Amino acid sequence: MGLKSRQPKKPTPLPRARRKSKFQADLAPAEDRMVRGLKRELQLNSNTDFLSDAVALFRWAVGERKRGYRIFSEATTGERKELVLPRLERVAPELELPRVEISWTPRELESLAELASKEPAPPTEALIRAMRG
Amino acid sequence: MAVLIRRLEEPDQVELFDCGDEPLNNYLRRHAWTNQQKSSIGVTYVAVDEGAPRTVLGYFTLATASVPRAAFPKKHVRGLPPYDLPLILLARLAVDHRFSGKGLGHALISEAFKIALRVADDVGCRGIIADAYRDRIDWYARYGFVALEGCAPSGPERLFLDIRTVRMALKQA
Numbered sequence: 001m002g003l004k005s006r007q008p009k010k011p012t013p014l015p016r017a018r019r020k021s022k023f024q025a026d027l028a029p030a031e032d033r034m035v036r037g038l039k040r041e042l043q044l045n046s047n048t049d050f051l052s053d054a055v056a057l058f059r060w061a062v063g064e065r066k067r068g069y070r071i072f073s074e075a076t077t078g079e080r081k082e083l084v085l086p087r088l089e090r091v092a093p094e095l096e097l098p099r100v101e102i103s104w105t106p107r108e109l110e111s112l113a114e115l116a117s118k119e120p121a122p123p124t125e126a127l128i129r130a131m132r133g
Numbered sequence: 134m135a136v137l138i139r140r141l142e143e144p145d146q147v148e149l150f151d152c153g154d155e156p157l158n159n160y161l162r163r164h165a166w167t168n169q170q171k172s173s174i175g176v177t178y179v180a181v182d183e184g185a186p187r188t189v190l191g192y193f194t195l196a197t198a199s200v201p202r203a204a205f206p207k208k209h210v211r212g213l214p215p216y217d218l219p220l221i222l223l224a225r226l227a228v229d230h231r232f233s234g235k236g237l238g239h240a241l242i243s244e245a246f247k248i249a250l251r252v253a254d255d256v257g258c259r260g261i262i263a264d265a266y267r268d269r270i271d272w273y274a275r276y277g278f279v280a281l282e283g284c285a286p287s288g289p290e291r292l293f294l295d296i297r298t299v300r301m302a303l304k305q306a
Contacts, residue, residue, distance in 0.1 A: 066139065067244075068251060097252055098173040100196040100222060102262065106206070107283020108291055113205045115279060116259055117212025120295040123302035126275040130243035131299070131306035 023051060066091045134182050136190070136237065138244045141165055141177040146187045152227035154266075160225055161192055168194075175224050178244060180237055191228035191237045193245050197252065198222050198262070219256070221249045221296075223263040242276060246299050253296045260296050264289040 027035065035050065044050045061083070064071055071083040104112070123131075141147075147161045161177070168174040180191040199217040202210060223245055228237045249261050265273050267290055270280060278292035 068248065097176055097195050097197045097221070097248075100174060100198050100224075102198045102200075102220075102222060104200065104204070105283045105285070108281045109200065109204055109283075110206050110209060111282040112200065112218075112260075112293060113209030113213060115281070115293050116218060116295065117209060120297035120301065121277060121279075123298050123305060124275060124277045126239075127246070127277050127299065127302040128305050130239065130246055130276060131303045 061085075061088060062091055065089070068092060134235070135184070136180050136240055137183050137186065138178055138180050138240065141169055141179050141189075141192070143170075144187060145179060145181075145189055147189050150189050150192075150229055151231070152191075153230045154227065157225060157227040160194070161189065161227070165192070165194065175222075178241070178248070180228075180241055189229070190232045191226075191241050193226040193241050194224040195245060195248060196222045196224055197256075197258070214259075218260075219258045221252060221258050221261045223249075223261055226263075238272070246276075246302075249296065250299055250303065253300075258296050261294045261299070263292045263294075265292055266290075
């Protein structure tokens with residue numbers, strides 16, 4: 001039985017989606033100091049970890065603004081500051097809802113007036129749950 | 134499944150949507166986009182899976198409305214603000230039957246409440262009106278919707294939820 005000679009295996013290239021891409025940025029000295037400072041504060045050892053966290057935070061902010069939510073920080077005193085970033089505003093949807101005419105029966109209007117003029121009912125558990133998150 | 138709720142977009146796949154109710158299917162397939170972009174009658178929000186972001190799993194449609202103060206019976210206007218009563222209409226809400234029982238309805242109505250609050254903060258709104266099929270009233274009642282009296286005996290029931298109740302819920306959430 002003859003021996004087959006084996007060709008050395010070529011390394012299988014990673015599929016495109018799994019390939020890691022390099023990211024290089026030119027930072028002004030002040031920005032560089034800021035990045036280093038943040039890395040120290042956040043105890044991040046590598047630029048990769050720093051970028052990964054920064055992207056996750058930015059992705060979240062873009063997602064919230066896309067859904068039309070505004071982003072605030074709140075102090076213990078209740079004082080609020082809104083994050084306003086022109087780039088984020090590009091993804092925010094228009095808030096405006098169109099206006100329609102609803103036809104009502106006289107009894108419906110009476111019932112609506114009764115309900116709307118009363119003190120509001122306390123929220124149900126399901127409604128509270130709906131407002132979470 | 135990571136669900137995202139956003140405004141309906143033109144390339145969204147609506148043709149295969151099936152909630153088991155032809156008028157609700159038909160609205161999404163034939164009218165929702167036109168009503169949103171051209172006629173400005175209602176804005177439709179769709180639930181999609183982030184893994185297949187064009188396939189619509191559920192939707193709801195919102196619009197604003199108001200009732201002129203003069204339209205209310207005189208004996209009831211005293212407790213109301215001295216203006217027309219601004220409302221948000223939750224015109225339709227439906228979930229594809231293949232995805233029912235996964236909490237999509239809850240996710241959709243949660244989003245509708247949050248949008249209603251934003252609109253209320255921006256332009257004012259006193260309550261949310263929903264036209265619900267009679268067999269779905271209990272589902273809406275769980276969120277605090279109350280049926281208005283005097284609806285036609287056939288057809289959907291008209292429900293009301295005070296926006297102040299929604300605001301209280303947000304504080305307690």
